[in-house]
Amino acid sequence: MPVLNQGKKKIPLQKIAVVRLSMADGQVIYSDEQAYIGVQGNKTFLAKEFKNQVNDILKYDGNTLINPKQCVCARPMMKLVDMNPGDDK
Numbered sequence: 001m002p003v004l005n006q007g008k009k010k011i012p013l014q015k016i017a018v019v020r021l022s023m024a025d026g027q028v029i030y031s032d033e034q035a036y037i038g039v040q041g042n043k044t045f046l047a048k049e050f051k052n053q054v055n056d057i058l059k060y061d062g063n064t065l066i067n068p069k070q071c072v073c074a075r076p077m078m079k080l081v082d083m084n085p086g087d088d089k
Contacts, residue, residue, distance in 0.1 A: 013080045018050065018058065021066065022073040029066065030058050036076060039068045050081060057082055 038045035050058035
């Protein structure tokens with residue numbers, strides 16, 4: 001089976017400011033500080049999405065569209081983030 005990221009340098013974990021967005025439907029989205037700025041407006045915006053792993057490290061999962069009218073709470077925090085693409089099994 002071929003290795004997709006063979007020979008690529010691994011990005012170390014980074015501690016960055018993230019925002020925990022609680023949506024009206026009960027979904028929780030972790031995003032970067034740009035989402036906090038976007039939530040303050042009234043237009044739908046594109047933001048990075050991170051998934052919470054078992055070891056409490058966030059993993060970059062792609063981009064998502066967020067409607068600020070559906071956002072109930074935005075809580076800023078500092079978390080460790082893994083920005084490496086692909087699956088680290």
